[in-house]
Amino acid sequence: MHVERQYRELEKIEEIKVYNVNTLDFYQEAPRVMKPDKVRFSNIMKHVPTDIDVFLPVNEGEDFIIERVGWNILQRANINLEDVEYRLLSQCSPFFYDILIDDLREVYKTGETKALRIFYYISDRVKTLANVHILRDGEEVYLISDFKETKLEPDISAEEQKKQDNENKASLIEYFSQTGSYYKSRDEYVWTPGIYNIINRSKEPRDSYYNIIFDLVIPEDKPLVEELLETMSPETDTYENIIRISTPGGHIKYLDTYLYSKFDENGEEISHYGLFKDVSVDSHKHMTRPVDFMLNGFNHNSKLSLLVEPLSKRYEFSEGFYKIIEIPKKDYIHSEKIIENIAEPEARDNIMKLINGELEEVNEIITYNINGNEENQKICELFIERFTYGNKTHSIGFLTDVTIARQKQKELVESNATKNILIKEVHHRVKNNLQVLNSFLNLERRAYGSNPNKILDNMQARLSSLALLHEKTYNTTDFININLKDYIIDQDTTLQNLFTTKDIHFESDINEEIHLSMEIITPLLLVIDELTMNAIKHAFPDENQEDKTIYKKIDYVDENICELILKDNGVGIENPEKLVNHNLGWEIIMSLTRQINGKIEILDLDVGTGFKLTFPKTFNYELNGDE
Template sequence: MHIERQYRELEKIEEVRVYNISNVELFEQVPQYQKPMKIPFCNIIKYVQSDVNMIIPIEDGEDFVINRLGWNILQRGNIKLEDVEGRKFSECSPIFYEIFKEPFKEVFKTKETKSMRIYYYISNRIKSITNIHIIYEAGNLFVISDYTDELSNERSLEEKKLEDDANKSTLIEYFSQTGSYYKTRNEYTWTPGIYNIINRSKESDDAYYNIIFDLVIPEDKPLVHELLNTMSPETDTYENIIRIKTRDGHLKYIDTYLYSKFDENGDEISHYGLFKDVSLDSHKHMTRPVDFMLDGFNHNAKLSLLIEPLSRRYEFSKGFYKMIEIPSEDYIHSRDVLDNIVEEDVRENLVKLIDGEINEVNEILTYKVNGDENNLKICELFIERFQYGNNEHSIGFLTDITHIKKKQQELIKSNANKNILIKEVHHRVKNNLQVLNSFLNLERRAYRNNPNQILDNMQARLSSLALLHEKTYNTSDFLNINLKDYLEDQDETLHGLFSAKNINFESEIDENIHLSIETITPLLLIVDELTMNSIKHAFPDPDMENKTIHKEIKFIDENTCEFILKDNGVGLESPEQLINHNLGWEIVNSLTKQIDGTIEIIDSDAGTGFRIIFPIKFEELSDDENEEVA
């Protein structure tokens, strides 16, 4: 057993975390110390939902006698009241005595009520929460206990309905370094952006205290107290900048805006807070996967992320300013930027979007840099307007495709191989991103409580596609690409992404296998999905040695190949359950269909294996069929 204590100054409550105790350890059989006293209001207490426990101080508060315990704690300890009443606390329950000795002694000495919140953990997973009030009355202590079981992860139908817009709003929070909360009935609901600001993930007790104010540095505590004393029906808003220090030691400046609602009696009904990280170095400490993604946008001159482009609160990544060739400090965001767009119909659609007549634009446009007719850039622009809660938001992407368009014009006059590149460039811009977008939508539903899983999966896929793009741009034959070269490089990429898991990647690829770009693209994604499935499920023991994922691709005949992927992990309990309920299996099936292949699960004494049979050449899907598969 391990105990940690922390006092929440703002809430005036002591929090205690208790790790790894079992119910059989709660109470011990010991002789009775004294006869139990008659309990006041005994019949009334029976009808109270909370546990009412009566404790009698002895030895000047150094020990206590158990006079009554409530039904819940007796049930958890699997004992009867007669087994514990009249016993010394230190002898009957040494575990609870260690937890409560000092709080009981404090209340006995001061005669002031004390509040506590106890978190019980098993293997670092919270199992239950107990809210406790210790009350002194006529020389005795009364302990009122309310138990809360582990909260369900189920969400309401309304929350599921709003999932898409909520995820977009979350993305905006991440990239703009903002977050908010809503407090009602003394419980807090925090948006994901808050955790990006404070550099940590969500914890089970975050609903019970202000996780921002708890990090305020001592010098700014008076500002928080000023806030708590200021909010009233006459002054229902508050704005200031406070400083916090995150758990990992980073000092941050937080722009704080708070708003409260009150009823006709002046009692607070609800409370809303908006926080923005305005630290000068707020983007320098990359501590989360989303920060890694933002850093990628900031260093990409061809791709830019547009946060709130239809609002004065806009924030654009650095690529935008490189495309328009105006320093960010000199740029003034207004409709004037539309004047440099050559295509009149694109300008008209953007005006309609700004005025709220349409909700989306997806255009390819020609942009005159600084109005110069001789400095033209071809760009792909996507902007979407959406509602989330009571607020309207917008988000978009701007991509410089000038070099792609120039390549297309050059390749039109070239041979058949180069025409394939034109088609592949189009597919990379459209179909591959469409497939990734479909995967992302599926995984947001399947892994809604594990966003880091989604980011890890997408990072692996994007890394494989980046490898594919890099190699195809440096080759001249797009019908006969050596598969072994690609998979060896992919092994190095995957090993770099998942090096912390100490997994060996082995490959045996026939060096004579040459495939077209249309076959290699989905095949690499299949390798990603099966590899990530093994990484996630095959090795639950992080200390397991010789963890291996083995790949083998060889000819069956001159027109057909066999791909086998095996791991030496724990294996599958039920192949049928994988086939019927596994998102990764659905994704692999869709990709396998794209290459006219078939997939089966291999029987194995140890670990899990998959076999895919596919033709070297297949009938390529049309754009409409590709969209249906995705």
């Protein structure tokens, strides 16, 4: 057993962490030191869900006689009340005596109530949390405990599922924009996932009970926090400032801080809300925030733009947006006036309804007049989704220039070359691929929540490949028979540019006759991304190795089966079984492989690591442009 203590000044509470205690150690046999006496309110205490323990001081608080122990702790220790009552605490429970004696003695002597928070850990996970108040009444000292257990999540309802979906979307937006917020009510905090991205650590059960941002404020900025605590009042219910924190990893971050409090008619604070935005600047990096990195994945595409919080003043748009509307980013002023450039009245009305909260989403094909000029128009698809998480409204979507695509669609329909391919199918894929990114991000946040840089590294190749797919999609007239070699060559170039410092050569041998549908090429390229990223990270630990090569070959096995061989000349895998059974990346690869009805296996090579993926050239999939 190991015990740690920490006093949290802001919350005026002492935290006690107890690691790996055995409940059999809670109590042991000891003789009674006095005859039983009736405890006040004993019958009432039996009907109170909170544990109430009663102690009588001995020798001015050097020890305490146990008069009563709550039902919860008795059940945990698997004992009866008569086994512990009227025994000395030091003899009957050395465990609780060591933990509580100083606090019991202090309350007995001063008469002032004291608050504790006790965490019981099994290994590194919190098993039980107890919120404790110690108070004196007459000659007796009372210990009131409220226990909370960690449990497996039960099956959830459709309403709860929707709530979780909105939470995931809000988390994605916060991740993009490097923001996070909290809501405090009744002395408990509710923190959004974006906060943990800012402070670079995962969530802990005790986070509900103290301000995890203020706890990290550097000493030089502590006066700002004290100023905040003294400033908030019914007359001054908002606060804005820049504070600096030191993350658990030792990184200094600058946070733009906005706080708002609510007070009752007596001037007592009811609740308050806090928003933090990481505005740290790193002059040694081109991209300092995840939003810059993620948006940059779309920036080389002038036809597709990602819209983060388009209904808010805190919007973040990719470069494609400014290229579509033909206004330089430095000159753009975000306001509702931009809606006036949309030609269709119904689309304008629906967007206003979205802004006013009357609609949850818009998905419109619009005619956009560049700078209001009806002689210079673009056909665009606009998708924006509005949702609520906590007490805040968020929005996310994308704007796509489909002018050329619509013209090609018209030509396709007129020539009857492929009457079932409609442009909405293209954008349906775009939306699905954004959902794929979201799923990958959620998976890796759960697996690597304490290492956000690893998540960013893994997402970079995926973003580049999907952006490449989208860009080439708008320049093709055939979405079923796509030349695979063209895509692989472009993918190699993209990966080579991303990892130029690694000095790795990409070599590909692709059969020029292989033509695949977009439904197969998309997961295939993502599989190649995952295998390539794995090789880049693990195959070449010796940076001085010469001729580092990642080689892939794709050819026909028969007229309907294709085969991908991907291998490197690195150090190889010592334990392939561990890779298959305990690796998130492998789970992602297997999921993508199943999407194309494929089969993947690890090759037995003398040098390096290799994989073989076989998959059908075609499988049953019916396009439906009316979805």
